[in-house]
Amino acid sequence: MSSAEKFLNLTLHVWRQKRGQEGHFETYPAKKISTDQSFLEMLDVVNEGLIAAGKDPIAFDHDCREGICGMCSLMINGEAHGPEQGTTTCQLHMRHFHDGDEIVIEPWRAKAFPVIRDLVVDRSSFDRIQQAGGYVSVNAGGAPDANAVPISKKEADLAMDAAACIGCGACVAACPNASAMLFIGAKASQFRHLPQGKPEAKQRALNMITRADKEGFGSCRNHFECEAACPKEIPRRVMAETFRDFTAAALLRED
Amino acid sequence: MTASKSSVDYPLSDVKLEAKSPSGPIADKWTKHKFDSKLVNPANKRKYTVLVVGSGLAGASAASTLAELGYNVHCFCYQDSPRRAHSIAAQGGINAAKNYQNDGDSVFRLFYDTIKGGDFRAREANVHRLAEVSRNIIDQCVAQGVPFAREYGGQLANRSFGGAQVSRTFYARGQTGQQLLLGAYSSLNRQIETGKVKMHSRTVMLDLVVVDGHAKGIITRDLVTGKIESWAGDAVLLCTGGYGNVFYLSTNAQGCNVTATYRAYKRGAAFSNPCYTQIHPTCIPVHGDQQSKLTLMSESLRNDGRIWVPLKAEDCGKDPATIKEEDRDYYLERRYPAFGNLCPRDIASRAAKVVCDEGRGVGPEVNGQRLGVYLDFTDAIREKGRADIEGKYGNLFDMYAKITAEDPYKTPMRIYPAVHYTMGGLWVDYNLMSNVPGLFVLGEANFSDHGANRLGASALMQGLSDGYFVIPSTIASYLASEKPARVTTAHAAFTEASTEASTDIKRLLSIKGKRSPREFHKALGQIMWDKCGMARSAEGLTGAIADIKKLRAEFWENVNVGGDADTFNINLDYAQRVADFLEFGELMCLDALHRNESCGGHFREEYQTPEGEALRNDDEFAYVAGWLYRGADKTPALAKEPLQYENIKLAQRSYK
Numbered sequence: 001m002s003s004a005e006k007f008l009n010l011t012l013h014v015w016r017q018k019r020g021q022e023g024h025f026e027t028y029p030a031k032k033i034s035t036d037q038s039f040l041e042m043l044d045v046v047n048e049g050l051i052a053a054g055k056d057p058i059a060f061d062h063d064c065r066e067g068i069c070g071m072c073s074l075m076i077n078g079e080a081h082g083p084e085q086g087t088t089t090c091q092l093h094m095r096h097f098h099d100g101d102e103i104v105i106e107p108w109r110a111k112a113f114p115v116i117r118d119l120v121v122d123r124s125s126f127d128r129i130q131q132a133g134g135y136v137s138v139n140a141g142g143a144p145d146a147n148a149v150p151i152s153k154k155e156a157d158l159a160m161d162a163a164a165c166i167g168c169g170a171c172v173a174a175c176p177n178a179s180a181m182l183f184i185g186a187k188a189s190q191f192r193h194l195p196q197g198k199p200e201a202k203q204r205a206l207n208m209i210t211r212a213d214k215e216g217f218g219s220c221r222n223h224f225e226c227e228a229a230c231p232k233e234i235p236r237r238v239m240a241e242t243f244r245d246f247t248a249a250a251l252l253r254e255d
Numbered sequence: 256m257t258a259s260k261s262s263v264d265y266p267l268s269d270v271k272l273e274a275k276s277p278s279g280p281i282a283d284k285w286t287k288h289k290f291d292s293k294l295v296n297p298a299n300k301r302k303y304t305v306l307v308v309g310s311g312l313a314g315a316s317a318a319s320t321l322a323e324l325g326y327n328v329h330c331f332c333y334q335d336s337p338r339r340a341h342s343i344a345a346q347g348g349i350n351a352a353k354n355y356q357n358d359g360d361s362v363f364r365l366f367y368d369t370i371k372g373g374d375f376r377a378r379e380a381n382v383h384r385l386a387e388v389s390r391n392i393i394d395q396c397v398a399q400g401v402p403f404a405r406e407y408g409g410q411l412a413n414r415s416f417g418g419a420q421v422s423r424t425f426y427a428r429g430q431t432g433q434q435l436l437l438g439a440y441s442s443l444n445r446q447i448e449t450g451k452v453k454m455h456s457r458t459v460m461l462d463l464v465v466v467d468g469h470a471k472g473i474i475t476r477d478l479v480t481g482k483i484e485s486w487a488g489d490a491v492l493l494c495t496g497g498y499g500n501v502f503y504l505s506t507n508a509q510g511c512n513v514t515a516t517y518r519a520y521k522r523g524a525a526f527s528n529p530c531y532t533q534i535h536p537t538c539i540p541v542h543g544d545q546q547s548k549l550t551l552m553s554e555s556l557r558n559d560g561r562i563w564v565p566l567k568a569e570d571c572g573k574d575p576a577t578i579k580e581e582d583r584d585y586y587l588e589r590r591y592p593a594f595g596n597l598c599p600r601d602i603a604s605r606a607a608k609v610v611c612d613e614g615r616g617v618g619p620e621v622n623g624q625r626l627g628v629y630l631d632f633t634d635a636i637r638e639k640g641r642a643d644i645e646g647k648y649g650n651l652f653d654m655y656a657k658i659t660a661e662d663p664y665k666t667p668m669r670i671y672p673a674v675h676y677t678m679g680g681l682w683v684d685y686n687l688m689s690n691v692p693g694l695f696v697l698g699e700a701n702f703s704d705h706g707a708n709r710l711g712a713s714a715l716m717q718g719l720s721d722g723y724f725v726i727p728s729t730i731a732s733y734l735a736s737e738k739p740a741r742v743t744t745a746h747a748a749f750t751e752a753s754t755e756a757s758t759d760i761k762r763l764l765s766i767k768g769k770r771s772p773r774e775f776h777k778a779l780g781q782i783m784w785d786k787c788g789m790a791r792s793a794e795g796l797t798g799a800i801a802d803i804k805k806l807r808a809e810f811w812e813n814v815n816v817g818g819d820a821d822t823f824n825i826n827l828d829y830a831q832r833v834a835d836f837l838e839f840g841e842l843m844c845l846d847a848l849h850r851n852e853s854c855g856g857h858f859r860e861e862y863q864t865p866e867g868e869a870l871r872n873d874d875e876f877a878y879v880a881g882w883l884y885r886g887a888d889k890t891p892a893l894a895k896e897p898l899q900y901e902n903i904k905l906a907q908r909s910y911k
Contacts, residue, residue, distance in 0.1 A: 134443035150409025
């Protein structure tokens with residue numbers, strides 16, 4: 001409850017970088033931060049101070065600020081989206097920090113996510129993976145009645161668990177190999193559990209993984225750091241399922 | 256209380272706003288219209304280029320569907336990926352008149368509920384089409400692999416939403432918007448892969464280019480490089496969402512803005528009913544000064560939660576568990592026994608304001624007032640079990656706990672109304688075309704379907720209806736009479752508009768004042784919330800207009816933007832959005848001031864029934880207001896589209 005509101009004084013070490021240049025850390029104080037503020041609202045306060053001092057504000061990606069758009073990011077003290085399980089940075093509140101804390105803030109680090117500015121990275125490689133096959137090939141119009149094909153609640157729930165992915169990239173940032181496998185698995189698994197997505201399941205897995213390789217993501221070596229970092233808690237089984245489809249398509253030439 | 260008949264002076268425009276609703280019985284209009292419309296033959300479609308601004312439900316569905324038909328499409332969004340458009344944040348669901356529950360639903364009932372829910376300020380023909388098409392949307396989304404909630408028998412599940420007595424809402428846990436948007440995004444990706452859609456992310460639209468009275472292109476700024484670019488097309492679709500961020504604090508994403516629609520207004524498009532804004536009743540209350548956004552708790556919670564405040568003001572600081580049943584006021588159940596906690600949003604919001612203004616609000620005091628009411632699940636958990644409630648609302652309860660550090664399974668949620676959706680937008684005819692030929696407006700960005708109040712689970716329906724099913728048919732009528740690619744970016748209108756855009760940016764950067772764009776935005780938001788929020792008055796609005804003018808003048812002398820024009824400059828982008836809000840806020844207040852009646856989300860204190868309900872004035876105000884720009888610091892001119900109700904009788908809205 002807000003009656004427990006406290007104020008913190010913190011020291012931030014923030015990665016600053018301009019496009020095409022070398023980056024470096026800069027240290028800023030963050031003073032009188034309410035424990036009810038979110039992490040991004042804390043950065044807003046620091047930025048207002050920088051603007052008043054005639055300095056460039058810290059660039060970071062954010063939009064919905066309610067944990068669903070997937071635009072926010074940040075490595076906070078070495079952890080993707082910070083210390084709370086199943087939480088995006090925008091939903092991380094300052095009550096999880098202590099007065100006097102030093103906080104290191106870095107962008108996602110991966111070859112396939114080049115830095116645009118400060119904490120902002122280019123994640124368009126994720127879009128290109130989806131373009132390689134993250135869809136059911138159906139045009140608008142002419143779909144049969146929605147209840148024509150029953151889908152068991154169990155399968156629908158498995159699909160939904162996977163579909164919860166917000167495409168933020170924490171899985172890649174957390175992975176020692178910068179693999180995008182949890183991200184790919186989330187989409188591929190959603191579709192393979194639904195009759196509408198089944199016909200293309202194997203080819204989809206092959207196409208998406210092939211595209212990820214081309215984009216410079218690493219291979220999955222089962223560290224499962226991705227699962228631990230995922231703010232939507234996408235389970236590791238989505239990767240196992242996708243590897244099975246990938247193997248069928250790549251080695252056994254199955255459709 | 257009486258107010259002067261005209262509390263504000265404005266000129267009348269000679270622009271004619273013709274709805275072009277087809278003739279004939281309401282149920283046949285859309286079918287007949289599709290047949291009567293011109294077509295573009297398949298071989299010719301590839302000669303046309305369509306510019307789609309925005310990639311939410313309306314934009315992504317329109318872009319992908321037009322590309323499937325063979326048109327060349329450029330799609331633009333300000334986010335780093337089209338998947339992040341703010342449609343993604345819709346939680347509760349999407350309505351469709353499927354009648355799968357056999358509970359008496361029909362196309363006509365959805366049509367009726369939407370017209371009545373909008374307090375008789377929407378156009379009948381558009382709303383009926385929306386209700387018809389609603390059924391196709393669910394079919395389409397299932398075909399795309401959208402994982403809707405299902406019953407054990409494998410059939411689709413439904414739930415109830417405010418303003419309806421049937422269960423017609425389809426949902427995907429508390430993430431319906433996300434799943435529908437990802438469905439549209441997947442179709443968009445398929446077309447990007449084929450090359451029919453060229454996607455431009457991290458790009459904002461700065462101007463509309465009008466050539467010989469027709470919309471023929473846009474000017475954009477690349478947020479990464481700062482590059483100003485010109486794009487020519489045979490038609491322009493604005494699918495840029497609502498303007499709720501004019502209030503600073505809202506449930507909108509941080510980047511949501513009015514820039515695209517406002518700049519189109521400055522180029523001649525009529526802006527309709529800007530004062531119709533929706534204040535959503537179930538949001539987490541404001542906690543402090545540094546807050547940047549308000550978080551919505553889905554309206555679906557009102558299916559099982561009971562809303563109450565203490566009967567006596569002296570109980571408001573107590574632990575709710577210690578307040579006895581007879582000392583609680585379940586005010587919605589008391590005032591609206593037929594709909595109870597499921598009455599429409601505008602009514603539930605106003606009722607919450609009333610009890611808080613009476614001093615019966617709960618939660619911590621902010622600026623000397625407790626602004627919150629309880630949303631209590633104790634009875635539902637006792638009756639249905641914790642597992643059932645967790646299954647339906649688990650992610651919403653988790654989100655609430657994260658933000659407030661309170662456990663809603665044990666202590667009632669505290670909620671308060673917050674700005675959520677804007678029913679106003681650019682004026683469009685039945686074809687979704689504005690009064691500027693070639694400029695189409697879809698989804699929340701247009702004004703057409705929700706009247707003065709939108710019912711829950713209808714925004715997703717409208718966005719997808721416009722994009723998947725309406726525009727593919729209606730755009731052909733316009734394009735068929737246009738020679739393809741008749742204008743290129745070599746035209747002088749593009750050079751002029753892009754020079755203006757660069758000049759504006761230079762001007763903003765050269766001010767080098769003392770106050771940040773955020774400070775101006777906050778100050779504007781405070782004016783709008785106090786004077787143009789849940790309750791409005793002629794006196795308050797008149798004062799607000801003067802205050803906004805003053806604030807805007809200060810902005811152009813004292814804003815501190817910093818940085819350069821040709822880099823990733825977050826503050827420059829923000830300053831541009833705030834500059835437009837500072838003009839647009841005044842237009843909203845003007846519209847609210849001119850409308851001497853209360854309807855839906857527009858509540859003028861001077862016009863209410865003895866019970867405190869909205870009092871419409873159908874004799875004078877049963878029209879759509881369309882404001883036309885006449886130049887800086889000139890009062891815009893008003894054009895009116897009269898609303899005719901041929902199928903539903905105008906009546907005072909009752910949810911008792």
